[in-house]
Amino acid sequence: MASNDREQITIPPDGRLPEEQPKWRQDFPIDWPQDHYVARRDFTKFMVLTSFAFVVGQFWIVVQNFLRKRRGQPPIRRIAGLSDLAIGQSLVFAYPEEHDKCLLVRTGENNFVAFGQECTHLSCAVVPEPEKKRFLCPCHNGSFDLETGKPLAGPPRRPLPRVLLEIRDGALYATAVEVRVV
Amino acid sequence: MAVPSHMEFFIDPNRCIGCQSCVQACGECDTHKGHPMIHLEYVDRAHTTQTAPVVCMHCDQPTCAEVCPADAIKRTGDGVVQTARKPRCVACNNCVLACPFGVPKMKAEFQLMMKCDMCYDRTSAGKKPMCATVCPSGALFFGTREQVEQLRPRSQPINRFQFGGQRITTKVNMMTPKVAHTEYVDVTAAMDEQATGKDITFNILDSEATNGFQ
Numbered sequence: 356m357a358s359n360d361r362e363q364i365t366i367p368p369d370g371r372l373p374e375e376q377p378k379w380r381q382d383f384p385i386d387w388p389q390d391h392y393v394a395r396r397d398f399t400k401f402m403v404l405t406s407f408a409f410v411v412g413q414f415w416i417v418v419q420n421f422l423r424k425r426r427g428q429p430p431i432r433r434i435a436g437l438s439d440l441a442i443g444q445s446l447v448f449a450y451p452e453e454h455d456k457c458l459l460v461r462t463g464e465n466n467f468v469a470f471g472q473e474c475t476h477l478s479c480a481v482v483p484e485p486e487k488k489r490f491l492c493p494c495h496n497g498s499f500d501l502e503t504g505k506p507l508a509g510p511p512r513r514p515l516p517r518v519l520l521e522i523r524d525g526a527l528y529a530t531a532v533e534v535r536v537v
Numbered sequence: 538m539a540v541p542s543h544m545e546f547f548i549d550p551n552r553c554i555g556c557q558s559c560v561q562a563c564g565e566c567d568t569h570k571g572h573p574m575i576h577l578e579y580v581d582r583a584h585t586t587q588t589a590p591v592v593c594m595h596c597d598q599p600t601c602a603e604v605c606p607a608d609a610i611k612r613t614g615d616g617v618v619q620t621a622r623k624p625r626c627v628a629c630n631n632c633v634l635a636c637p638f639g640v641p642k643m644k645a646e647f648q649l650m651m652k653c654d655m656c657y658d659r660t661s662a663g664k665k666p667m668c669a670t671v672c673p674s675g676a677l678f679f680g681t682r683e684q685v686e687q688l689r690p691r692s693q694p695i696n697r698f699q700f701g702g703q704r705i706t707t708k709v710n711m712m713t714p715k716v717a718h719t720e721y722v723d724v725t726a727a728m729d730e731q732a733t734g735k736d737i738t739f740n741i742l743d744s745e746a747t748n749g750f751q
Contacts, residue, residue: 364597364612364614364616365597365598365599365602365612366597366598367598368598368600368603368703383608385599385602385603385610385611385612386611386612386613386614387611387612387613387614387619388613388614390608390611
């Protein structure tokens with residue numbers, strides 16, 4: 356037991372036995388080896404609680420998916436008239452909520468594309484560069500393809516969320532948001 | 538690595554000549570480079586040049602650690618109380634106020650309490666602390682009990698101190714005269730004692746003053 360004696364050498368000021376000391380003394384030992392000591396029970400407790408947190412997280416994802424499905428597609432909304440944009444011009448609009456900024460770009464006579472404006476890396480606002488056929492994120496020089504929204508260069512790995520468009524009676528309508536992983 | 542248990546620290550304040558060597562050497566210790574942790578105190582500056590070195594006594598019940606609200610002051614297995622752990626210390630000064638020997642130093646620029654750790658980098662590797670290697674008069678001595686008995690046959694090492702109601706046992710020893718047969722050093726009682734030098738100076742001044750005005 357010599358090694359144990361070396362680990363617990365500090366005598367509490369009241370001089371009573373270690374067994375008679377209040378419990379907090381075990382939690383805040385003065386001796387260095389005791390302070391570094393992690394009991395098997397503490398370690399197991401940590402591992403169990405951490406795994407439990409992971410399990411809860413997985414279920415949370417399932418619940419979120421379920422709720423998203425139940426919410427259904429956002430309502431169809433008019434964005435702009437066909438003649439409002441010249442070829443190569445772009446327009447910022449909000450869809451489906453007020454704070455979800457999206458970009459509409461006219462790439463050709465009858466070609467329109469719309470993507471969410473948030474970079475998939477760290478949510479900076481991307482800038483359309485139709486002449487270079489890309490969206491540029493100025494924060495970390497990430498760029499996305501203008502036609503597909505797929506990442507071309509820089510840190511982003513996921514494509515921009517695509518806003519599905521529909522042309523009705525000479526106007527552009529946003530019908531849905533397609534969040535993609537690859 | 539730990540400080541070998543047969544090597545002990547002995548302080549003999551009587552022998553201190555106030556040369557400041559220990560202060561300079563302490564600043565060169567690698568655990569607190571550039572910041573001397575030893576205190577070289579004047580006993581009674583107005584009346585005597587006597588100085589006394591104060592290093593950490595490394596108590597069995599470290600008062601500094603007892604009062605630490607951040608659980609930052611720890612003692613290694615060989616009984617050396619270490620400088621506050623940097624990630625924990627909140628620079629609250631509790632230890633500075635509580636230590637009966639006045640050892641901890643608050644380094645406001647680091648937000649950290651630093652104290653004498655018996656040059657842990659050296660003593661744990663079997664070397665002497667910086668101060669004890671340079672002390673020219675032997676006021677600070679690091680070695681075995683046999684060595685100190687041979688060097689100071691008329692003194693005995695004492696490691697028990699009384700501060701009012703608090704009795705402290707320390708790792709570091711204080712040399713006291715053998716003839717006194719003391720069991721512990723009663724610090725608060727000694728504070729009320731008149732220093733012998735003080736009496737003499739007062740008498741000279743008093744007698745001169747009284748003679749002059751007669």
